Amino acid sequence: MNTTPLYGLMAEFETPEQLIQATRRAREQGYRKMDAYSPFPIEELGDLLQARSTWIPLIILGGGIMGCVGGFALQYWVSAIAYPLNIGGRPLDSWPAFVPVSFELTILLAALAAVLGMLAMNGLPMPYHPVFNVARFARASQDRFFLVIEAKDHFFRYDKTREFLTQLGAREVSDVPE
Amino acid sequence: MIRRPSVVVRPNSMSQQIRNPSQAPVLEPGYTFRTVTEKISAIVLRGTPRAWYLGFAISFLLVMVLLLAVTYLLYAGVGIWGINIPIGWAFAITNFVWWIGIGHAGTLISAILLLLRQTWRTSINRFAEAMTLFAVADAALFPVLHLGRPYYAYWLIPYPNTMGVWPQFRSPLVWDFFAITAYGTVSLLFWYVGLIPDLATLRDRAQNTFVKVFYGLLAMGWRGSAYHWRRYQKAYFLIAALATPLVVSVHSIVSTDFAVGIVPGWHSTIFPPYFVAGAIFSGFAMVLTITIPLRRFYHLEDFVTMRHLNAMAKVMLASGLIVAYGYLMEFFMSWYSGNSFEEFLTLNRAFGPYAFLFWLMLLCNVVIPQALWSRRVRTNVFMLFIISILINVGMWVERFVIVVTSLSRDFLPSAWGMFSPTIWDWATFIGTIGLFFALLFLFIRLLPMISMAEMRELVQETSEGKA
Numbered sequence: 273m274n275t276t277p278l279y280g281l282m283a284e285f286e287t288p289e290q291l292i293q294a295t296r297r298a299r300e301q302g303y304r305k306m307d308a309y310s311p312f313p314i315e316e317l318g319d320l321l322q323a324r325s326t327w328i329p330l331i332i333l334g335g336g337i338m339g340c341v342g343g344f345a346l347q348y349w350v351s352a353i354a355y356p357l358n359i360g361g362r363p364l365d366s367w368p369a370f371v372p373v374s375f376e377l378t379i380l381l382a383a384l385a386a387v388l389g390m391l392a393m394n395g396l397p398m399p400y401h402p403v404f405n406v407a408r409f410a411r412a413s414q415d416r417f418f419l420v421i422e423a424k425d426h427f428f429r430y431d432k433t434r435e436f437l438t439q440l441g442a443r444e445v446s447d448v449p450e
Numbered sequence: 451m452i453r454r455p456s457v458v459v460r461p462n463s464m465s466q467q468i469r470n471p472s473q474a475p476v477l478e479p480g481y482t483f484r485t486v487t488e489k490i491s492a493i494v495l496r497g498t499p500r501a502w503y504l505g506f507a508i509s510f511l512l513v514m515v516l517l518l519a520v521t522y523l524l525y526a527g528v529g530i531w532g533i534n535i536p537i538g539w540a541f542a543i544t545n546f547v548w549w550i551g552i553g554h555a556g557t558l559i560s561a562i563l564l565l566l567r568q569t570w571r572t573s574i575n576r577f578a579e580a581m582t583l584f585a586v587a588d589a590a591l592f593p594v595l596h597l598g599r600p601y602y603a604y605w606l607i608p609y610p611n612t613m614g615v616w617p618q619f620r621s622p623l624v625w626d627f628f629a630i631t632a633y634g635t636v637s638l639l640f641w642y643v644g645l646i647p648d649l650a651t652l653r654d655r656a657q658n659t660f661v662k663v664f665y666g667l668l669a670m671g672w673r674g675s676a677y678h679w680r681r682y683q684k685a686y687f688l689i690a691a692l693a694t695p696l697v698v699s700v701h702s703i704v705s706t707d708f709a710v711g712i713v714p715g716w717h718s719t720i721f722p723p724y725f726v727a728g729a730i731f732s733g734f735a736m737v738l739t740i741t742i743p744l745r746r747f748y749h750l751e752d753f754v755t756m757r758h759l760n761a762m763a764k765v766m767l768a769s770g771l772i773v774a775y776g777y778l779m780e781f782f783m784s785w786y787s788g789n790s791f792e793e794f795l796t797l798n799r800a801f802g803p804y805a806f807l808f809w810l811m812l813l814c815n816v817v818i819p820q821a822l823w824s825r826r827v828r829t830n831v832f833m834l835f836i837i838s839i840l841i842n843v844g845m846w847v848e849r850f851v852i853v854v855t856s857l858s859r860d861f862l863p864s865a866w867g868m869f870s871p872t873i874w875d876w877a878t879f880i881g882t883i884g885l886f887f888a889l890l891f892l893f894i895r896l897l898p899m900i901s902m903a904e905m906r907e908l909v910q911e912t913s914e915g916k917a
Contacts, residue, residue, distance in 0.1 A: 295676075307676060308675070308676040309673055310674055310676065310679070311487075311647075311903065312647075312904070312906040312910065313680075313682070313683050313903075314679070317676035318679060318680040320676075321677065323676055323677040323680040323681075324680070325685075328681055328685050329684065329688060332685075332688050347619040350619060351616075351619050351620070354616055355614070355615060355616040366620055370619055372628070372629065372699070372706075373619060373624070373628045376625075376628040376632040376633075376699065376700075376703075379632055379636060379693075379695070379696045379699075380631075380632040380635060382692050383639050383640070383689050384635070384639065386685045386688055386689045387639045387643055387689070390643070391670070394675075394677070396671055396672065399670075400671070403673055409673075410654035410655075412654075412673065413647065413650040413651040413653070413654045413673075414483065414484065414487045414654060414655065415487060
């Protein structure tokens with residue numbers, strides 16, 4: 273074997289159906305530390321790998337609440353406390369006039385939270401990742417489908433896992449150096 | 451998780467001969483993951499066509515005109531424009547509302563059609579979103595330039611300052627500032643999130659190291675992991691869900707710039723919905739104006755099919771009818787309200803000194819779009835192109851009529867006045883058109899104008915439909 277430590281084994285498939293099938297079989301074999309890579313979102317893969325996105329809506333909600341409450345508080349404080357101006361005898365706390373800005377800030381902060389939250393949860397930006405060491409992986413963003421089983425998986429045995437991936441119909445199985 | 455419907459491609463459907471364009475496929479059959487990726491990324495990664503240089507050069511020349519006009523404006527002040535008292539708002543506000551309205555179709559296509567699961571959005575959303583960004587950039591210039599002292603524009607931002615003053619949050623102009631800022635930022639985020647997987651594709655396809663690093667940095671190490679896709683999709687759908695009410699709110703707030711004022715012809719509760727419909731109307735017209743030459747020049751007829759053009763024409767017709775209803779209600783209310791100033795305003799619009807523009811507006815926005823009822827017109831690309839340009843003109847004229855006729859003759863005849871644009875009004879306006887197209891040309895050259903990831907998904911869905 274190589275002197276560089278091994279991150280895992282990568283199997284390349286030609287169709288999304290093959291990748292879904294392979295992922296299902298790998299799970300049945302007990303593999304857990306693995307990931308499937310595809311050039312477009314495939315829902316079944318997420319289901320099979322039990323990928324979760326429960327935090328995303330909560331982060332967005334948090335951002336939205338912050339924008340709404342913060343925006344309203346800012347306007348109230350400015351208009352009624354810090355810089356009170358009598359405009360046509362209206363009350364200083366003329367809350368209906370504060371609705372548009374509160375709304376805009378709700379959306380703005382929720383959207384910012386959505387993007388930053390999604391990137392943070394995904395660990396992006398991440399310029400280096402072992403999978404990029406395999407030259408053929410460039411096609412993961414184009415037309416090929418990849419399954420990577422990590423070496424630290426409990427059931428990972430180099431020869432057996434390699435054979436398992438080959439017999440799943442992988443076009444090619446490559447070592448992924450760390 | 452939201453599931454998208456699979457598209458059924460009818461067998462032996464040759465879209466060019468098809469009778470019913472709404473049954474044409476959203477993607478011509480015969481494409482694979484590889485061929486869609488190659489075709490779209492080649493536009494960015496292969497050489498630049500000569501016509502691109504020509505188009506960019508013309509737009510860039512107009513950008514220089516804009517710079518000249520803005521420089522002179524900063525030097526001499528807003529007096530170089532034709533504005534006066536009573537007509538303090540003229541071209542600047544007309545252009546502002548026109549541009550921001552155009553931007554709205556991009557968000558509508560990308561967000562609302564995504565939520566409504568319309569598959570025909572896929573091949574047009576990317577450049578419609580780009581159009582939004584560039585239109586918002588153009589729009590945002592005008593209120594700032596119109597300030598008189600544009601270098602104090604940052605006073606709109608609420609920040610603790612040594613003067614001890616704060617923005618007036620009861621003013622629609624401050625609402626505008628927040629609306630446009632939020633809208634521009636959210637549109638940019640939505641566009642960028644949509645771009646991430648495609649930037650990764652460009653990174654992986656690039657031959658040249660510099661190009662690879664450039665797209666690699668922008669792609670942030672996206673690798674298409676199933677875990678990432680799940681969070682990505684959830685976030686993308688939710689941003690779409692946030693952008694949808696945002697778009698409605700932005701143009702409603704723009705309309706309150708007028709509706710909150712007591713000037714005849716402005717002080718009306720129909721303004722928010724009527725402005726939003728007008729925004730969609732003009733925005734779709736602009737999308738068609740751009741799409742039609744683009745799909746022809748880059749041979750994208752297989753991706754942007756008659757189905758897309760037909761659907762956009764229908765949206766244009768429907769939103770145009772809402773705009774026509776808005777006009778009708780304005781006329782009705784000016785009579786029904788019994789307010790003599792409102793009544794005078796309507797008569798003045800129709801028969802006063804600006805009557806020509808009023809009738810031009812009705813012709814372009816109400817009469818001509820009725821041709822879209824005909825399927826033959828909707829499937830005639832040339833006719834659609836002409837109609838879309840006329841609607842763009844009509845919607846610009848509409849904003850001019852709203853802004854200028856109301857101000858020129860309000861309550862006191864002694865305060866009446868007339869507006870005529872100077873060469874600097876025109877230079878600024880035409881300059882922003884140049885800026886818009888220059889940015890659009892750069893976008894086409896540097897970024898994939900159709901989402902490759904979504905097209906691959908579409909290939910998968912259509913092949914499932916066939917099986």
